[in-house]
Amino acid sequence: MTIEILMPALSPTMTEGNLTKWLVSEGQEVKAGDIIAEIETDKATMEVEAVDEGFVEKLLFKEGDVNIPVNKPIALISGEQKTKSKNIKDEIELGEKQESKEIKELNQSQDQQVKEDVIIDNEHISMREAIRDTIAEEMRKDKKVFILGEEVAEYQGAYKVTQGLLEEFGEKRVIDTPISEQGFTGLAVGAAFKGLTPIVEFMTFNFSMQAIDQIINSAAKTLYMSGGQINCPIVFRGPNGAASQVAAQHSQDFSSWYSHVPGLKVLAPSTPLNAKGLLRTAIRDPNPVIFLENEILYGLKGEVSYDDDFTIPFGKANIAKVGADTTIVTYSIMLQKSLEAAKILKNELDLDVEVIDLQSLRPIDSETIINSVKKTNRIITVEESWPIASIGSEIVNIVQKNAFDYLDAPIIKVNSADVPMPYSSSLEELYLPQIDDIVKAVKEVNYI
């Protein structure tokens, strides 16, 4: 029986990867658990293990092959040893080496191509790079700024956000921590009390729950409890919300949780541009700031400002699309879906939707929301969090209190389903707000 070894996905958002190294050769015997290859993506490097015992029948890709789709067979393992004359095997190996060299040369020329493209198009960088650049810029300017977290240094970040920081700033300012959120968050909060400016990376905000006491009881409340004597200049950052099929414990939106807490400020970027402006504001602020990134957005490319003093203030929303007929208030990854929905509504119903990207969840820009409702008279909210006590719930309160007489329809909130995130891809799609849900809600407030 022949077993196919497939290109594995390092994460559910990965679609392809590179084969960096084979650790076995054809004809070799392998046991379950033996490492057979190393693969990499822009996010991480991993080893592929044999799941069964057998003999390596064929390696289907060469070392250095790039962009191999996930689930494509990369090797064949058979139950029986293949008898092959040594000479033929040597010939095959020689042929492969030559081929592999050609592929390497091809890859090198592609690499050069990519580098040239980057230079030409240097105004478009990814969200991941925008965040990294801002951290580096602020670390260059202020020696008090340092970063700590799991895998931020040697591994270059679990999501490759801290790439290159260890090399530039050294191990005193780019610190790998043990897998102990409560411990390293407490350490960072203490450092902030004594005047440093720590940036705490949570591998994902799901793990911030391990450190919730340090964040809320220590970081957020100490200024108040010390009568203004001890402040806590600290940034807690990392990916928030659903990625793709990582199930209930690893797919949670914390925007509403943290926005509930007096003493914290909460930011949620949606583009490389506002990620840079908001993160710089967060690092320079003398208060604890929660900075909610999104795994799916890390690869999103866009324009950025190269002014290393460019900031976006707290409590300032961005009108991502000006419109006259209905207001959509949203933030983070749901901005993209809302803009898509706005296009559909324009094309199909000639509805001119205004899309507000909150950017800052606490403080929240009530003025921009109220002014928009006074113009459009209809509003929906779109967010990934659960519906009960969500950011949308707060916006409903703001609007009913300040623009009650301007409303021509009840406000509709579009949220995730009120259940833990299911694992199945079909249910995950059903759980998350989709473009169709947004279109439907806008139609509903227009009585269409």
Next chain:
Amino acid sequence: MSDPAKYRTKAELEEYKNSDPIDVVKNEIIKKKIASNKELEKIGKEIIEEVKSAADFALESNFPENKELYTDVYL
């Protein structure tokens, strides 16, 4: 899949493997004659089979019905 751990030496990894709690318990089980190494290997293979057949079952099954989204939040 596993992490190639390029950020630490093989020696350090080997050192920690010596205190791997799974191996420590395994050696303790053998030492106290609760089970033999052969029996433990058999259990290991059975577990791999069980997990593989569960994975196969999942891959061969239809996607759950939409109503399952709201199932089992509360009793």
